[in-house]
Amino acid sequence: MTRQPIEPLGLLRRVGGPGLGAVTLFVGLVRRSAEDGPVAAIEYTAYEAMLAAEWERIFAEAEQRWPELRVAACHRLGVVPVGEASIAVAAAAPHRAEAFAACRYVIEEAKRRLPVWKQEIFDDGTRRWRANQAAGPEAVPPQGGEGWGSPSF
Amino acid sequence: MTRQPIEPLGLLRRVGGPGLGAVTLFVGLVRRSAEDGPVAAIEYTAYEAMLAAEWERIFAEAEQRWPELRVAACHRLGVVPVGEASIAVAAAAPHRAEAFAACRYVIEEAKRRLPVWKQEIFDDGTRRWRANQAAGPEAVPPQGGEGWGSPSF
Amino acid sequence: MHVPATTPAAPASSIRVTARLFAQYAELAGVESVSIALAPGAVVADLVAALRRTVPNGELLPERPLVAVNLSHARADQPLSDGDEIALLPPLAGG
């Protein structure tokens, strides 16, 4: 995680390696759209110790699934203005199918599992908490045992 | 196309826009692997006028399929050493599903259709022409009429 | 703000855990960290019930929030141990 602007090139460099012929990068940006209203920025906060641990778990899962994979990712915290990156994931693999699949896996798991929250900050300074779609307890993989609701794992 | 090293950041900047919340980048690199032998570099050549036209057709197809998409891409020509990028595709869309799908579409079509050829250059200076898998006439979409073989379109 | 003990001093046989609240939940309760005593054998659901009774506006916390124990997502029936850190996580919004 970082409070500074995300540097995609740094992530790309971190995943490079001589046998890896394919690199994919995903960058999620704060966007302004008609449906969300006049968003000027988003402030991200996190449970930072768990955020680091959850990234590591997601990376480990991806590296187990795609053994030659190299992956790096970053979530920005603090106030992120419209047009700037809030999250980035880079994945390198020998071939492009794995690089795409792994990058997609990591971003989907990140959205579903990272302990991060956001407040939209509108042009007039008002704020609104927003959650990802389908981000209830049943959307998150617990570490064993039976849970509430109907976990989909 | 370019004879200089590809700058992924430049491609990412070219596809940015205020309503676009997701950017994906694919970078293909010259790799060295046990199965291919001691490759030191690859020399790419192209039918350059057609290369530009084919990129434009692929972009137009992607923009028709994903209307809010912005896409940019680049194929490097000339001698590209191991570890450097030979091709890069950036795609920006409102949401990540389209950004991933469009980026994948563009790279798959590029591999299938761009009039580009490559020679592997080995450590000892010897050279070998290489083709992409499934790069015969039947793999390429013609512009109408009946073709040879069994076109899959 | 850290509230060292919002519950009575623990009896000898109890366990003591730290509950953390984030984002909307921290705003709601006005606290971010609570030290709380639970009976031995308590599970995550017991901790949530205790928090809902004891922190300010606790009754407005969901009965079944997303919970992490010691930095991992956890289920309602996960047993707790002395010293555990349990976090109540509002709906996630990363990315």
Next chain:
Amino acid sequence: MHVPATTPAAPASSIRVTARLFAQYAELAGVESVSIALAPGAVVADLVAALRRTVPNGELLPERPLVAVNLSHARADQPLSDGDEIALLPPLAGG
């Protein structure tokens, strides 16, 4: 190397096209561009057959190569017009 006319001067009723060879095909034939006369109504397949008869080592070119006409991938039965640029493309290797 450009070879202006490897075929006899065209009769009045013929069309004249430019054939281009790339990569392995250019190496094989030792030429990159050939001006060639064809009968009116000729299609891509006729041009390929003519090239296989006329350029050096032409018989080693595939009978059914990948072909582009005026910068677009084309089928074997595509009709040709005077002034067209037809390219014989070895198996592609972009990316």
